[in-house]
Amino acid sequence: MHFMSESATTSLREQKRWETSQRITLCAQRLTDEHGLDGFTMDDLAGAAEVSRRTLFNYFPSKLDAVLGEHPEIPPAVLATFHTGGPHGDLVEDLAELARAVLAVKQPDRGQVELVRRLMSTNPRLLVAAHERFEGITEEFTELVLEREGAGFDRARARLLLRLLLALFDTALVELLQEGETRSLDELFEVQLATTRQLFTS
């Protein structure tokens, strides 16, 4: 017979872990939207996500982290390729490849992005946490670039590049909100990337 094949690449365990993580974050975001960050308890969230309160803390170290969701994760294989000189050899193009890998894992839709942005603007603490997280990501990837390019590469230069790419990504998110439903996030990312190239290629 053979129904339910879906994807042979992820074990049942990974799949369920992912679903639970997503469910927790989605519930946390909805609760925050409806009642504010302090308007619900971890017990409420546990109930909504249908897990125990303890399990919540197995997934996320704090309430804020639960709302923000899991760090974007890049498949080790893709990361390894980047580390050894990337698939194309061009730094910018290879970083873009990493971004594509992130988008391949989970493509947030318009509603998701809209909700998260609303939460940010309503709730400063979330914004702070998100900002810190982005700082962390910047550093992390800066380090990655330095490892790849060798000690000759200037740290400040790497950091600038990462900041630029994050800004580019963020712009794509805003575009997603402004557009009708015409283009998906990965498409918009490509557009921003092309435009940026055009702008700087005199």
Place this chain on the structure above:
Amino acid sequence: MHFMSESATTSLREQKRWETSQRITLCAQRLTDEHGLDGFTMDDLAGAAEVSRRTLFNYFPSKLDAVLGEHPEIPPAVLATFHTGGPHGDLVEDLAELARAVLAVKQPDRGQVELVRRLMSTNPRLLVAAHERFEGITEEFTELVLEREGAGFDRARARLLLRLLLALFDTALVELLQEGETRSLDELFEVQLATTRQLFTS
């Protein structure tokens, strides 16, 4: 806040275990209905019920058992009450109380009963297994009656009583199919019980 109270009497663990058990059996019955007992593998069932194949065997010792579902379980408190002379002191009435406890745990609906009966008639092996199970239940409760009533009570008499009650229960199930949706199983059980009393209380 406090949404999601539902029932404080069952722990999250018990609740999830129950749901999984029910999901497995429901899927197993549907698969049997659509493809026959040998028309699907345990792997298929695992996929349909969204658990690992191993977990299937944690719940049920065999494929047949998965299709038949879990033994009806009576809350220990109710059982203890019966054991020490029952809530009313009248043997028949107290056994009826046990039956009510079973129905209180899970009330199968018309569709469920219909499906299971169809499976039975289509698939002899299931019927055999079900029959064996009923034999087991009879013995189990016979033992219970003997423990309660003391050694003075005749084993054959206890067994007869249990057989009668099971027949009564089975009649209620058939009635559930024949009726429109007018009465639920527990109501029908009461009707059969009353009628039986009438028949034998000359």
Place this chain on the structure above:
DNA sequence: GACATGAAGTGCATTCTTGCACTATCAATC
């Protein structure tokens, strides 16, 4: 200010789920 209350977060033992390698059987095929 002492004190109670409620909620976040942690440590740890228990139970459950999964993955994987294994055996046993049965049926088809050569």
Place this chain on the structure above:
DNA sequence: GATTGATAGTGCAAGAATGCACTTCATGTC
């Protein structure tokens, strides 16, 4: 009639979810 392949069922170890008791901290109340 040996062999191969598919499927039922089991043993065991690793990983995940739960329950519960605990600490910490903030806020409100007397």
